[in-house]
Amino acid sequence: MSRLFEAQDVTVAYGKIEAVRGVSLAVEPGRVVTVLGANGAGKTTLLNALMGVLPARGAIRFDGRDLARLPVEERVAAGLSLIPERRELFATMSVEDNLRLGAFRFRGRPQEGGSLEAMFALFPRLKERRRQLAGTLSGGERQMLAMARALMGRPRLLMLDEPSLGLAPLIVAEVMRTVADLRGQGVAVLLVEQNARAALQVADYGYVMDGGSVVLEGESRALQADKRVVETYLGVLAADTEPARGVG
Amino acid sequence: MDATILMLLLQDGVVNGAIYALIALSLVLVFTVTRVILIPQGEFVAFGALTLAAFEAGTVPGTVPLLLALGAAACAADLVEARHALDARRILRIALRDLVLPGAVAALAYALGPGKPTLALGIALTLAIVTPMGAYLHSIAFRPLEKASVLVLLVAAVGVHLALTGLGLVFFGAEGSRTPPLSDAMLPAGPLSVSGQSLWMIGLTLAIIVALWAFFGLTLLGKALMATAVNRLGARLMGIGPGMAGRLSFSVAAFIGALSGVLVAPLTTIYYDTGFLIGLKGFVAAIIGGLASYPAAAAAAVLVGIIESVAAFEASAFKEVIVFMAIIPVLLWRSARADPVEDEE
Numbered sequence: 218m219s220r221l222f223e224a225q226d227v228t229v230a231y232g233k234i235e236a237v238r239g240v241s242l243a244v245e246p247g248r249v250v251t252v253l254g255a256n257g258a259g260k261t262t263l264l265n266a267l268m269g270v271l272p273a274r275g276a277i278r279f280d281g282r283d284l285a286r287l288p289v290e291e292r293v294a295a296g297l298s299l300i301p302e303r304r305e306l307f308a309t310m311s312v313e314d315n316l317r318l319g320a321f322r323f324r325g326r327p328q329e330g331g332s333l334e335a336m337f338a339l340f341p342r343l344k345e346r347r348r349q350l351a352g353t354l355s356g357g358e359r360q361m362l363a364m365a366r367a368l369m370g371r372p373r374l375l376m377l378d379e380p381s382l383g384l385a386p387l388i389v390a391e392v393m394r395t396v397a398d399l400r401g402q403g404v405a406v407l408l409v410e411q412n413a414r415a416a417l418q419v420a421d422y423g424y425v426m427d428g429g430s431v432v433l434e435g436e437s438r439a440l441q442a443d444k445r446v447v448e449t450y451l452g453v454l455a456a457d458t459e460p461a462r463g464v465g
Numbered sequence: 466m467d468a469t470i471l472m473l474l475l476q477d478g479v480v481n482g483a484i485y486a487l488i489a490l491s492l493v494l495v496f497t498v499t500r501v502i503l504i505p506q507g508e509f510v511a512f513g514a515l516t517l518a519a520f521e522a523g524t525v526p527g528t529v530p531l532l533l534a535l536g537a538a539a540c541a542a543d544l545v546e547a548r549h550a551l552d553a554r555r556i557l558r559i560a561l562r563d564l565v566l567p568g569a570v571a572a573l574a575y576a577l578g579p580g581k582p583t584l585a586l587g588i589a590l591t592l593a594i595v596t597p598m599g600a601y602l603h604s605i606a607f608r609p610l611e612k613a614s615v616l617v618l619l620v621a622a623v624g625v626h627l628a629l630t631g632l633g634l635v636f637f638g639a640e641g642s643r644t645p646p647l648s649d650a651m652l653p654a655g656p657l658s659v660s661g662q663s664l665w666m667i668g669l670t671l672a673i674i675v676a677l678w679a680f681f682g683l684t685l686l687g688k689a690l691m692a693t694a695v696n697r698l699g700a701r702l703m704g705i706g707p708g709m710a711g712r713l714s715f716s717v718a719a720f721i722g723a724l725s726g727v728l729v730a731p732l733t734t735i736y737y738d739t740g741f742l743i744g745l746k747g748f749v750a751a752i753i754g755g756l757a758s759y760p761a762a763a764a765a766a767v768l769v770g771i772i773e774s775v776a777a778f779e780a781s782a783f784k785e786v787i788v789f790m791a792i793i794p795v796l797l798w799r800s801a802r803a804d805p806v807e808d809e810e
Contacts, residue, residue, distance in 0.1 A: 270698065286549040293704035305699035307692045317685060318692050322704035324685050370703065 220278075221246045221405050222297075222374050227275035229259075229266045236262040237273070238429040242407075244374060249396060249406040251416040251437070253450055254426035260409040261302055263426070264378050267407075268292060268299040279374065294322055298372030302379045304363040308352030312343055315351050315362055319369030331369035339395065340365050357388035364395060375399060376407040381415055393419045413450035417441050425450070469656045474774045480663040480732075482770025483670035484510075487725045488747025489754065489762040490677060491718035496756045497694035498714040499707070500615050501607055504622040507744025508629035509719045512595050513726025514735035515633070518642030520587035525578035527636025528594050529571050532601075536567035539601035546608060546708065563601065570594055584645065592723050599719025600712040607715075608708050626741070633737035641734035644727070666728045673721060674763065690714055746773065746788060753795045 222244040229237040237259040244250045254260050266273035269289040277285045284292050307315050313333065320330030337344035340361040346354060351362060360380055367375060377396065381389040389412065397419045399406055410416035417423060423440045425433040433445065440446050488506055495503040512528050519526035540563035547555055570593045577586065606625050610618060648661025680687035693700040693710040701707065726735065729743065750769045754762030769788060776787035 268702070270701075288550075288706070289701040290704045290706035291550050293702065299702055301698070301702070305696050305702060307695045307699055309695050310688070310691065314688055314692075318688055318700075318703050318705070321685065321689055366703070 220244075221280060222407070223276075223278045224267060225276040225278075227263065227266055227273050227277065229262050229271055229273045236429055237266060239275075240426070240429075240431050242424055242431070242434075244405045244407050246373070246405050247400050247403045248422065249400055249408060249420045251408040251410055251420035251423045252426055253410060253413045253416060253423055253440075253446075255450075256411065258426040259429040260426055261378055264299060264376050264407070264409055265301070268297060268376065270299070293370065296371075296373035297376070298367045298370055298374070299376045300363045300367050300378060300380065302382060304359050306351040306359060306362060306366070309350060311348055312351055312354070312362055313347045315366050316343070316369050319366035320371075322370055329371070331371055336365040336369065339368075356383050357385065357391075360384060360388070360392055364392070372404065374405045374407065376409070378409045379411060380408070381410060381412045389415055413446070417451075470778070472655075472657055474778055475771060476657060476659070476663070478771030478774035479767055480666050480770070481773060482767035483666045484725050484729050484743065485747045485750050485769050486670055486763040486766035487673060487721050488744055489750035489766045490674070490759055491721045492748060492751040493754060493756055493759055493762050494677075494690075495714050495718045496751070498690050499603070499607065499618075499711045501618045501622055502615070502748075502756075503715075503718055504619070504626040504744065505602070505629050506718060506722050506747065507740030507742070508626060508633065509595055509599070509722025509740070510726040510729065510743050511633055511735055511737060511740030512598070512629075513591055513723030514644065514730035514739075515637045515642055515726075515737065516591040516594055516723075517587050517727050517730060518644050518735070519637070520578055520582055520590060521584075521644050522642075523579060523581035525574055526594070528598075529574045529578075531632060531636060532567045532594050532598060533571055535598055535601040535605070536563045539563045539604040542604045542608065546604070563604075566597060570597070584647070588727050591727060592720060595723035595726075596716055596720040599715035599717070599722075603711045603715040604708070608711060611707055630738050630741065637737050639737070641736040641739070642730070643734050644730040646731040647728075662731055669724065669728060673724070677759070686713065742785070749789065749792050752792060755799065
């Protein structure tokens with residue numbers, strides 16, 4: 218299968234400390250790929266480096282083009298999109314304005330970007346809240362808005378950083394359903410998650426990171442059956458998903 | 466002081482306050498979008514006034530070669546900045562913006578300048594000359610410092626201010642200039658008379674405020690600037706580049722500055738370094754608004770204008786002192802009630 222997105226030997230250093238060491242990964246169109254790992258394994262740093270938010274060494278290719286030295290906004294123009302862990306919404310602007318800005322890269326030719334109607338069909342809650350300020354939304358609504366805002370930019374590769382963080386289980390399920398639906402639209406997804414159980418259910422392929430490096434990779438089904446994954450990540454999370462966790 | 470004098474002073478204060486309001490709005494815009502405290506805003510005012518005065522005198526103003534030089538420097542800076550993503554389309558766009566545009570404006574100025582253009586044409590040329598300088602200065606001096614702290618950006622802004630003041634002396638000389646008023650009309654209003662010029666000033670200030678409101682409220686580009694001010698990383702992730710946002714906000718500031726210069730030039734003699742003091746008073750107003758709120762900055766600007774005119778009447782020797790002292794209680798009040806000031810975003 219052709220490789221839409223490929224990172225080779227990516228290293229990110231904060232001063233002398235290498236938070237990500239020589240990570241290589243690939244994502245094909247219409248596939249959901251997940252990166253698992255404990256807190257501090259370097260997952261968020263990796264995503265930020267792939268998006269250009271953090272400087273990195275190594276090769277980052279998208280659709281045959283070398284992106285490694287391009288700034289964030291050029292990578293957005295190429296078709297990459299990142300939903301960061303903190304969502305980074307425009308808190309003092311309305312839900313509708315947030316969405317419209319999601320399609321900013323198509324300014325002057327709005328018919329090519331995503332439409333508000335499509336996003337409201339996908340997330341009806343946002344339609345009810347369209348005049349409300351983004352900062353007043355609940356955690357689940359914020360994640361929906363972040364996803365809808367990213368989709369307005371019609372990305373070809375969508376990277377999500379911990380979309381389930383701080384959300385109630387029902388909303389996590391909805392978010393994961395939306396991620397799975399993207400597959401049908403030919404969007405490639407790179408999903409970083411601590412919630413390994415939910416991530417492996419939706420993903421086709423997975424990488425496991427530990428201490429800044431990829432220690433394991435494989436088809437989701439194989440990972441779900443892998444003894445190390447079950448013990449380290451699925452086991453831990455089984456205890457972790459008790460009711461106290463949901464914030465919504 | 467009797468009521469008539471008070472009315473006169475208030476009228477004077479509001480008219481001057483209108484100019485300070487324009488300056489303060491530009492400062493708030495530029496600071497929220499780029500974190501730059503735009504000390505050189507006053508130079509845009511002086512350049513606007515002196516450029517128009519040169520046209521009125523039937524000469525080609527010195528800002529024309531300056532525009533060409535700044536455009537060429539900005540072109541080099543933009544090419545370096547975009548070196549990793551250069552393609553034909555991008556090079557063409559940079560060349561159009563930094564070389565062709567100032568070239569066309571300069572050609573017009575050289576063609577029309579010596580023939581003593583009409584006042585309206587002179588004003589249009591003045592705005593066309595000064596406005597792009599904002600974008601060029603951003604590309605040259607501030608875009609390369611994008612990741613720097615507010616303090617470093619402030620030092621850079623002071624540097625740009627000093628450089629522009631020096632260039633103003635070179636191009637315009639030490640003599641001051643005045644321009645004819647936009648309107649000679651005098652309208653009686655009770656015991657006072659209102660000049661057509663002051664109506665123009667207040668009217669245009671209100672028009673700029675409405676235009677800014679429409680720009681931010683109704684256009685995607687305006688919302689993109691606001692988004693950059695609200696969440697820089699979020700904006701970048703939507704493809705709103707800090708270079709674009711910076712160039713746009715600096716251009717708006719330069720346009721408003723030049724327009725303020727055009728408005729203020731008939732009232733007072735403008736020298737190459739007059740802009741600084743005008744800019745500083747706008748800055749006082751912007752600070753009162755916390756460098757964040759447009760309405761508060763505009764209201765504070767009118768207050769600064771009134772304080773200034775009353776102070777000029779009561780104790781003219783201390784006029785500037787009183788205006789700048791007014792900032793101290795405001796700062797104390799703000800720091801007492803506000804959350805810890807966010808220096809960095």
